[in-house]
Amino acid sequence: MLSLLLGRPLALVRAELGLELAGLPAFDQGFEALGKFDSKNFTKVKFPVQLGEAQNDADGLIGYFTDDPETHISGAFYPASGATGTTYQRAIEYGHALALDLEAPLAVTLLMDPRAKVHAVTGLLPKKAVTLPARVSSAAKSAKGAFFQVAPLVSPGGIVSMPKPSDDYGKWSWAYRPQVTGWQEVENVSATADQAGFAPQPQQLSEGWLKLHMNPLAILNFWVKEGTLEVQPKTNITLGWTLSGGNRVSLSAIEDGQKPARLEEWTSSPLREQCRVHVAAKTTYVLVLEDKDGNRSEKRLTIAIKGTNGHA
Secondary structure, three states: OOOOHHHHOEEEEEEEOOOOOOOOOOOOOOHHHHOOOOOOOOHOOOOEEOOOOOOOOOOOOOOOOOOOEOOOOOOEEOOOOOOOOEOOHHHHHHHOOOEEEOOEEEEEEEOOOOOEEEEEEOOOOEEOOOOOOOHHHHHHHOOOEEEEEEEEEEEOOOOEEEEOOOOOOEEEEEEEEEEEEEEEEEEEEEEEEOOOOOOOOOOOEEEEEOOOOOOOEEEEEEEEOOOEEEEEOOOOEEEEEEEEOOOEEEEEEEOOOOOEEEEEEEOOOOOOOOOEEEEEOOOOOEEEEEEOOOOOEEEEEEOOOOOOOOOO
């Protein structure tokens, strides 16, 4: 899957945690303490704070560092609350809880998904969730390009020619630097054939990046789980598919040249990724994936009947 190559965007964020009172702290109202406003050091009481919720899909915190107020050097990395793993002293320490009072805010450095929330749990107040400013989170959400370095590329006369990856995820282009200070992009990447040959132009070495402009949604695969595209009449088969993005998927059937007939439609998350169908005659199944912005992806699969002239 493409996510194994791309991962997800991460942000290194400076933050402060603080506790505030809705007014003045309660103080000793005894006769001897009159006029002293003595809170008995209540404002210095340390309250535990847990950052992040590793089991919550809506929480984007990977972990955090705390700052030494004297040396200003970050110490161990503390994974989000609820995460489990092997602890390495002064390097990675699980199960850490911060201690926070009412007098001084605590500086931390968060490693987080900029598109998600970070939750703070104190046991004293309702759970608090914060997000990055919209200009940051929206930039991460709208990032649709990914780069893969290619070096060296051997091609005739500087033409960009290489085995091109699948277009299921989006459109590929070639980005390179003709000069140190500038970029140039070639929109069309020529796919090489499986037969090698000598071109009339001299071969050149070049280096650059394959750029993938990702589709907002895609049907990555559409297949028959029984493994055949030719069946006996009146046979039940299972159609399967793999989706990327989208919030509505529908399956239609076109039987022997007739008008398309809608079989099923799914809008609940997670979207369905298989369907059992009955094949009585040669049928073309049409799978359509859509989103709320009007983007659309379509794939077709034809099932033939054994003993006829139809072809899958």
